[in-house]
Amino acid sequence: MSTVNSLKIFNLPDLGEGLPDAEIVRWLVKEGDTVALDQPMVEMETAKAVVEVPSPFAGKITKLCGQAGDVIEVGAVLVEFDGDSDGDGSSFTLEETIVPEQPEAAIPEIAKPDATQKTSEETPVSMDSNQVFNLPDLGEGLPDAEIVRWLVAEGDVLTLDQPMVEMETAKAVVEVPSPFAAKVAKFYGQAGDVIEVGAPLVSFGEVDPSSVIDATVTKIEQDESVDKKPADAATVVGAVQVGNKLVAESVSAVIKALARKLKVDLIQVSGSGSDGEITQSDVKQAKKDGKLVGSKSATPQPIAPQPTAVATTSANDDSVNKENPLDFKASPAVRAHARRLNVALSQCVANGKKGTITKADVDAAINSVLSSPASSASTFVAVTSKAKSAPKSVVSTTVQASSEPQTVRGVRRAMAMGMSKSHASVVPTTLMEDVDITSWPKQDSLARYVRALVFASKIEPSLNCWFDGEKFERIVHPNVHVGIAIDSPDGLYVPVIHDADSKDAGQIRARVQELRQKIESKGLKQQDQQGATVTLSNFGSITGRYGTPVVSPPQVAILGTGRFRNELKLTETGIENRKMLPLSLTFDHRACTGGEAARFLAAIIEDLQKSD
Amino acid sequence: MSAITLIEAVNMAISHEMGVDEEVVVFGEDVGINGGVFRATDGLQAKYGKERVIDTPLAEAMIAGIAIGMAAQGMKPIAEIQFMGFIFPAADHIISHCARMRNRTRGRLTLPMVIRAPFGGGIHAPENHSESTEAIFAHIPGLKVVIPSNPSRAYGLMLAAIRDPDPVIFLEPKRVYRIEKHEIEDNGEDYPLGMCFVDREGTDITLISWGAMLHETKQAAEILAAEGISAEVIDVATVSPLDIDTILESVEKTGRACIVQEAPKAGAVGSEIAAEIAEKSLMSLLAPIGRVSGYDIVIPYYRLEKQYMPKIEHIIEEVKRLVEYR
Secondary structure (H helix, E strand, C coil): CCEECCEEEEECCCCCCCCCEEEEEEECCCCCCEECCCCEEEEEECCCCEEEEECCCCEEEEEECCCCCCEEECCCEEEEEECCCCCCCCCCCHHHHCCCCCCCCCCCHHHCCHHHHHHHHHCCCCCCCCCEEECCCCCCCCCEEEEEEECCCCCCEECCCCEEEEEECCCCEEEEECCCCEEEEEECCCCCCEEECCCEEEEEECCCHHHCCCCCCCEECCCCCCCCCHHHCCCCCCCCCECCCEECCCHHHHHHHHHHHHCECHHHCCCCCHHHCCCHHHHHHHHHCCCECCCCCCCCCCCCCCHHHHHHHHHHHHCCCCCCHHHCEECHHHHHHHHHHCECHHHCCCCCHHHEECHHHHHHHHHHHHHCHHHHHHHECCCCCCCCCCCCCCCCCCCCCCCCCCCCCHHHHHHHHHHHHHHHHCCEEEEEEEEECCCCCCCCHHHHHHHHHHHHHHHCHHHCEEEECCCCEEEECCCCCEEECEEECCEEECCEECCHHHCCHHHHHHHHHHHHHHHHCCCCCHHHHCCCCEEEECHHHCCCCCCCCCCCCCECEEEEECCCEEEEEEECCEEEEEEEEEEEEEEECCCCCHHHHHHHHHHHHHHHHCCC | CEEECHHHHHHHHHHHHHHHCCCEEEEECCCCCCCCCCCCCCCHHHHHCCCCEEECCCCHHHHHHHHHHHHHCCCEEEEECCCHHHCHHHHHHHHHHHCCHHHHCCCCCCCCCEEEEEECCCCCCCHHHCCCCHHHHHCCCCCEEECCCCHHHHHHHHHHHHHCCCCEEEEEEHHHCECCEEEECCCCCCCCCCCCEEEECCCCEEEEECCCHHHHHHHHHHHHHHCCCCEEEEECCEEECCCHHHHHHHHHHHCCEEEEEEEECCCCHHHHHHHHHHHHCHHHCCCCCEEEEECCCCCCCHHHHHHHCCCHHHHHHHHHHHHCCC
16 A cells, blocks of 8 residues: 555554544645655644644655645545655554544543553453453443353363353353363453453363354365375366365354244254254254244243354444444435435434435434534534535534535534533533632632632542543542633634643743634644643633533533622622622533532632632 | 265265155266266266166257156156256256246146256366356246255255255356365255355355355455455355345345356346345445456356456455445
């Protein structure tokens, strides 16, 4: 892929945010330039940041593909190099730049708790040989199971489907049968150990190949010499290919075909063959016994963990965030129509025959979006679109009914993806309260809000925290990095004031100023936007009293500050005019208790009430 | 249990059934003394005698006619047409009488007969020894057209064909007559006729093939798996009547279908499968239905034959086009 004739081609890699494309801001090199390894070639704007793309080679540039303002899809050609140049790519192979097609998540890599990577490294994923049996999904979609007790011992010779071990999942104790007729070589855990799905459970030695039901192409070398009478193989013209390879018939394919023909429910059939294999006679007998598809099963359904089940599970894991097109029935024309309009089939109400989605259903999904702009983020698919003409400031308060749908990209798409992710996982709860800020001296309120968040984080650290809902892990942060939601014509930015707990009001103000300027000049870097531990949304600077701000995982809390107002308050000294600031704190109830959140909010109020 | 080739499995099945059912007789050109040009009937005359294993003149119309007459009177003839290219003189008997005797007599007479013929290319033979014309007979109501892809299926399906009360055209993919061996127990256990065999389970695409091309198809599936594309492989086995339900179930699971056949593309069995998928599973399709096939030409002589035959690379290329289709 990487070399065509004498050219070397550099395709746009994923710039770290899992987004499908990026816009060229400006070239830092010219065609004909000779560049060094890692020399910055171009500034690209991704969702939120401008990133410099370094050269993968030392060499001469023959062609730059695109100009400032062009949108380049990830994986598309960006730069061509003269292939004769010195490819000093010892630490860099082009293969690595070929980009995974599915963005895994919109959250930057650095924002993930460290533990995620650690465990995935520790988990050997695939079955290298037939001899290691990995724990399959035991039918409840759970990530792991606990060994209750082994029913066999290391060294035992097992038959196919012989129960090996009792495993406890969330709700039940399940017997796991042996996938082969083989001798047990090793256990990968003892009673009480928790085994992750996909991790090794047992290894086998001396697997009996005839018991490997699914191996349709099991090949066994045979030392038998060539056909006895090759010269007499035929008495006509022609050269029939001759092979001595011994191949195993796919017995299960035949059994399944017969069962389909006789409409026999295989689950109800017990095998009489060696190792409990179901034979054709068993199926025919089952037909006589009336064990037909749709009839009542007399015995509970056994769990059949086959190697394929493991493979399927892991394949599904890869595409967790991806819509499975086969979940929806739609004609190819309707699918193409939905793709053109960037509509997810999951957002369409199926009104066609037998639950199919029609063209009208796709159009209806579009219309419902146009009439309620607020829901647009979830209806449009986050996919690559080749439309380059989408203007920067799209959805305002009115959308013209006649206008074509516009591709949302960049910052706005990042917001859509982030919000979807939050909506899909976080359990949000919002607390609201007013704080009396009459005693404030004239000052920048933003710095006060940040200070209050820092103060509250010291009192109640469990809201200054990252939470991983899949692994059920949390990291309570010692330092406070405050994300600040900043509205801009391009969309929503959330740059970060790092180590806000060690900055004074002046430094915070300076940092906010710096961030605003960077946004204006499109100079915001990725590191400016990473690592927030808690977020502030000062929507009151425009308008709005209370709100339900959206928590951005892995963070667990966001504070919304509304517009302050004057209010007549009955105090001990009489009726007074007080300046009231409305606060809205949303927290992820998976990660924090209501009590923790209330204490956090109380601490914010305590700090904000101070006169200095 | 012995390890035997597809052609030996055909022989074993015929021999088995002749041993248990004396109504079974074998005849055709060179089937007796010579044992068949490919050795399908090797040793049968010595074992069962000239009365039951009969050499005929080079007269295919007569061979088919005799078979029909015998079958109509309760015998179970197995007639060999030496190469499928020579079957056409017998076509009048096969199409006009054999296929419709049950219907014509309102079920009073059925014809429990088998017409065997080696077919298909890739063995450097002249063109009328190399064609894949299974579609001609698949089109005729009243005929079953069965094509085994491996030794076990040759054995099981041949037994089923002999035992079937109606005529079966049994086409043997001669290129793979000896390409591999199976351990087969001569236990007389037949295989279900009229059913597809799902030889490999997959999630991304359904590869549908039969006969010799199943070997290329399975190898393509192996290579694709290494590249992360999970292909389901179906051996159609009985190309008529078609077990379309198994195919549709698979295509609805994977969303994509690619048919691999050696025959010319136009008006072929693959065309019928594609049409059925389009008719009944359209709503599940994520890509066009792909076909990897021979060309719409007379199969070339030896030197260009290789160019004609569908290859593993062709299958892989088409599968990738379909999987990447948007």
